[in-house]
Amino acid sequence: MQRDFPDNASRHQQRLLLGPGPSNPYPEVMEAMVRPVVGHLDPAFLAVLDETSERLRRAFRTCNALTLPVSGTGSAGMEACFVNLLEPGDTAVIGANGVFGARMCEVARRCGAEVVRVEEDWGRPLDPAALLEAQRAHPGARIVATVHAETSTGVRNDIEPLSVLQETDTLLLVDAVTSLGGIPLDVDAWGIDACYSGTQKCLGVPPGLAPLTFSERAVERVSSRDTPPQSWYLDMGLIGSYVGAERRYHHTAPISMVYALHAGLGVLLEEGLEVSWERHASVGAELHAALSDRGFTLLAQDGNRLPQLTSVSLPDGLDEAGLRRRLLHDFDIEVGAGLGDFAGRAWRIGLMGHSARRSSIVALLGALDALLS
Amino acid sequence: MQRDFPDNASRHQQRLLLGPGPSNPYPEVMEAMVRPVVGHLDPAFLAVLDETSERLRRAFRTCNALTLPVSGTGSAGMEACFVNLLEPGDTAVIGANGVFGARMCEVARRCGAEVVRVEEDWGRPLDPAALLEAQRAHPGARIVATVHAETSTGVRNDIEPLSVLQETDTLLLVDAVTSLGGIPLDVDAWGIDACYSGTQKCLGVPPGLAPLTFSERAVERVSSRDTPPQSWYLDMGLIGSYVGAERRYHHTAPISMVYALHAGLGVLLEEGLEVSWERHASVGAELHAALSDRGFTLLAQDGNRLPQLTSVSLPDGLDEAGLRRRLLHDFDIEVGAGLGDFAGRAWRIGLMGHSARRSSIVALLGALDALLS
Numbered sequence: 001m002q003r004d005f006p007d008n009a010s011r012h013q014q015r016l017l018l019g020p021g022p023s024n025p026y027p028e029v030m031e032a033m034v035r036p037v038v039g040h041l042d043p044a045f046l047a048v049l050d051e052t053s054e055r056l057r058r059a060f061r062t063c064n065a066l067t068l069p070v071s072g073t074g075s076a077g078m079e080a081c082f083v084n085l086l087e088p089g090d091t092a093v094i095g096a097n098g099v100f101g102a103r104m105c106e107v108a109r110r111c112g113a114e115v116v117r118v119e120e121d122w123g124r125p126l127d128p129a130a131l132l133e134a135q136r137a138h139p140g141a142r143i144v145a146t147v148h149a150e151t152s153t154g155v156r157n158d159i160e161p162l163s164v165l166q167e168t169d170t171l172l173l174v175d176a177v178t179s180l181g182g183i184p185l186d187v188d189a190w191g192i193d194a195c196y197s198g199t200q201k202c203l204g205v206p207p208g209l210a211p212l213t214f215s216e217r218a219v220e221r222v223s224s225r226d227t228p229p230q231s232w233y234l235d236m237g238l239i240g241s242y243v244g245a246e247r248r249y250h251h252t253a254p255i256s257m258v259y260a261l262h263a264g265l266g267v268l269l270e271e272g273l274e275v276s277w278e279r280h281a282s283v284g285a286e287l288h289a290a291l292s293d294r295g296f297t298l299l300a301q302d303g304n305r306l307p308q309l310t311s312v313s314l315p316d317g318l319d320e321a322g323l324r325r326r327l328l329h330d331f332d333i334e335v336g337a338g339l340g341d342f343a344g345r346a347w348r349i350g351l352m353g354h355s356a357r358r359s360s361i362v363a364l365l366g367a368l369d370a371l372l373s
Numbered sequence: 374m375q376r377d378f379p380d381n382a383s384r385h386q387q388r389l390l391l392g393p394g395p396s397n398p399y400p401e402v403m404e405a406m407v408r409p410v411v412g413h414l415d416p417a418f419l420a421v422l423d424e425t426s427e428r429l430r431r432a433f434r435t436c437n438a439l440t441l442p443v444s445g446t447g448s449a450g451m452e453a454c455f456v457n458l459l460e461p462g463d464t465a466v467i468g469a470n471g472v473f474g475a476r477m478c479e480v481a482r483r484c485g486a487e488v489v490r491v492e493e494d495w496g497r498p499l500d501p502a503a504l505l506e507a508q509r510a511h512p513g514a515r516i517v518a519t520v521h522a523e524t525s526t527g528v529r530n531d532i533e534p535l536s537v538l539q540e541t542d543t544l545l546l547v548d549a550v551t552s553l554g555g556i557p558l559d560v561d562a563w564g565i566d567a568c569y570s571g572t573q574k575c576l577g578v579p580p581g582l583a584p585l586t587f588s589e590r591a592v593e594r595v596s597s598r599d600t601p602p603q604s605w606y607l608d609m610g611l612i613g614s615y616v617g618a619e620r621r622y623h624h625t626a627p628i629s630m631v632y633a634l635h636a637g638l639g640v641l642l643e644e645g646l647e648v649s650w651e652r653h654a655s656v657g658a659e660l661h662a663a664l665s666d667r668g669f670t671l672l673a674q675d676g677n678r679l680p681q682l683t684s685v686s687l688p689d690g691l692d693e694a695g696l697r698r699r700l701l702h703d704f705d706i707e708v709g710a711g712l713g714d715f716a717g718r719a720w721r722i723g724l725m726g727h728s729a730r731r732s733s734i735v736a737l738l739g740a741l742d743a744l745l746s
Contacts, residue, residue, distance in 0.1 A: 009417075009420040009421040009423070009424045009635070012408050012409055013409065013411050013415070013417035014409040015409065015411045015412070015415065015417075017410065017411070017412060019412050021625060022410050022411075022412060022413070022625065022628060024410065025410055030407045033406045033407055033629060034403045034406055034407055035385050036385055036386065036387040036388065037390065037395050037397065037398055037573075037579050038386050038388045038390070038395075038707070039388065039390060039392050039395060039707045039709075040395070040580070041710075042386070042388065042701070042707060044382075044384075044386035044388075047382040048382040050382070051382045071445055071446055071449070071581070072444055072445045072449065072606060073444050073624050073625050073626075073627060074624070074625065075605070075606050075623075075624040075625075076444070076445065076606050076624075078606075079604065079605060079606045083604075103605070106605055107605045110601060110602070110603050110604070110605055111603070198625070200410075200625055206410050206627065206628055206629040206630075207413070207625040207626065207627050207628055207629075208444070208581060208627035208628075208629065208630055228483060229483070230483050230484070230603045230604075231452065231456075231483070231603075231604060232448070232452060232476070232479055232480045232483055233445060233448050233449050233451075233452045249712070250448075251446050251447070251448040251449075252394060252395065252446050252447065252448075252571070252573055252580040253446075253580065254446060254579065254580050254581035254630070255395060255579055255580055255581075256406060256579040256580075256581065256629075256630075256633075257579075257581055257627070257629075257630065260629075262382070328415070334411070334412045334415060336412075337414075339622070
């Protein structure tokens with residue numbers, strides 16, 4: 001049939017996704033994507049939404065009532081936290097040891113906040129004491145914000161020591177985009193007031209939603225604002241009235257993506273959170289060892305390396321972009337390029353969610369060995 | 374198997390979706406939802422994204438380079454337009470004859486704009502002369518904004534007379550959430566500078582993306598801003614650098630939803646825009662006549678009634694909520710409740726995209742007759 005519109009992209013590609021996300025979705029998730037679409041106020045959908053929120057509470061390890069998927073990708077989750085918790089003139093202490101900490105600073109500035117930036121070298125974890133010291137120097141700070149798993153460097157920042165912020169008026173905001181489901185995260189035990197994630201990392205769901213949870217004190221902060229949040233779309237007061245008992249229409253929920261998240265969380269909780277953490281830890285350690293054996297240099301500091309996201313520099317003389325392209329074209333395996341400071345000299349290799357399997361490592365190493373032999 | 378997490382929402386419901394959206398997706402769209410997920414920088418995905426943008430240009434009838442799906446629902450498209458085009462202190466002339474015009478006013482206020490609100494009664498179209506007069510009274514206004522198809526009332530507002538704004542420094546911003554694909558819309562011929570839509574109405578795609586297009590003068594306005602847009606997530610300069618030739622990473626595109634939109638636009642363009650408009654017009658007229666015959670009162674003014682979204686008040690003595698519930702529970706047919714001024718006394722019946730078929734009307738009328746006999 002003659003078509004009068006472009007049609008060059010209809011061939012499907014299948015890839016092993018070992019980049020910084022998206023990871024390969026769980027098969028159960030792809031099945032759920034094609035559940036029949038129903039209305040956003042249909043009791044049949046609201047039951048799925050409620051169950052999704054309840055599953056999110058289990059994944060985040062929280063009892064927070066305000067726990068829901070934001071209708072956007074992980075960065076929308078970040079923005080939702082900042083626009084709701086900050087007002088113009090507020091002070092925000094933000095840890096920055098990678099792209100996503102730096103992004104937090106930019107988002108906070110666009111909220112009109114004064115940003116106190118606590119820096120650390122790329123590849124090294126933030127010092128929790130430095131964040132707490134910055135908060136003590138600015139006791140009126142509205143938030144201390146940090147990234148749990150820095151996707152740009154493969155570093156895990158320690159969150160638990162920041163739980164002492166519970167004794168202050170400063171809220172603790174944590175980016176768990178790459179950590180949720182992949183490494184231990186305990187929102188309530190760690191005193192996290194606002195936490196967001198993404199679906200396309202260790203949850204094994206396509207990108208498109210940002211799981212989010214706010215503590216009671218975060219909710220109080222939102223309701224005691226002098227001005228409404230600058231974003232109507234991400235206004236947690238209004239969204240909470242839809243997801244909560246009132247069921248007041250705000251915007252049309254992304255039905256199919258909620259089905260997908262619901263199913264991905266089902267897979268995760270059926271496996272068990274701790275088992276999933278162990279699986280990620282195990283394959284991560286195996287990959288770290290194998291890459292070191294092959295002359296790659298791990299860029300994240302020992303002791304704070306993420307198992308689900310490994311940043312490495314390549315052995316001397318290898319063309320990172322060319323090799324990455326051949327992995328994709330010859331073997332249908334995606335690994336990620338370096339970002340920011342690491343651009344042009346590093347790879348980021350993800351083993352997340354459904355992709356966090358020994359078979360992924362075997363496939364990657366086999367392809368690498370074939371290309372380098 | 375014993376599960377330690379809630380699992381009450383696993384039964385699938387199938388509905389005939391005749392509410393204000395979502396509509397039933399085209400079968401081709403559901404097939405596309407399960408295309409294998411690939412990375413957001415994979416050439417295989419970028420080809421789909423480019424083709425999606427090109428298909429959107431054809432659907433919007435525009436040559437605008439900046440034409441893309443925003444990673445959020447229709448309301449995110451609205452917010453993307455306002456946060457990029459308005460700066461604090463700017464004046465915005467906004468037509469309001471329903472919920473979505475009123476929402477525009479609220480979003481503009483949250484951008485720090487002075488809102489000049491041009492009102493009209495619910496059920497009646499905005500007077501383009503009144504909007505133009507308001508612009509002449511505020512010649513420095515940054516934008517004149519109006520909703521093309523008011524989903525809360527079923528009214529079509531006339532856009533074409535506003536094309537004279539091209540001769541001023543004021544940009545024309547149009548909400549085409551419910552109009553794109555369903556009734557004639559001609560972005561370039563009508564001099565529209567910024568236009569957004571949603572996927573879940575006449576495009577026959579699940580909710581989750583907001584097609585958007587900016588004219589060259591809108592793009593210039595964004596690049597000549599004194600301050601960056603208050604939203605980082607919706608910053609069209611940054612998003613344009615990813616969707617455009619630079620391919621600079623901004624956020625992870627919602628891969629599966631882009632596949633879905635790509636497929637939905639394929640169905641639309643293969644049918645032909647004009648044929649789709651005629652199909653919507655034909656079923657809309659048939660429904661209007663059938664409802665009038667049964668004693669329902671059409672609430673949108675004759676001559677400006679949307680075929681794809683019909684607002685009606687019920688014959689005296691009928692309990693709208695009870696009847697709507699029985700349609701859903703006994704016959705798996707969704708129609709929408711009234712919103713705002715029309716809450717509790719009206720229905721909104723959608724015939725959009727794949728749902729815009731004579732078989733939908735037959736099913737609805739048959740169920741209604743059964744319930745009312």
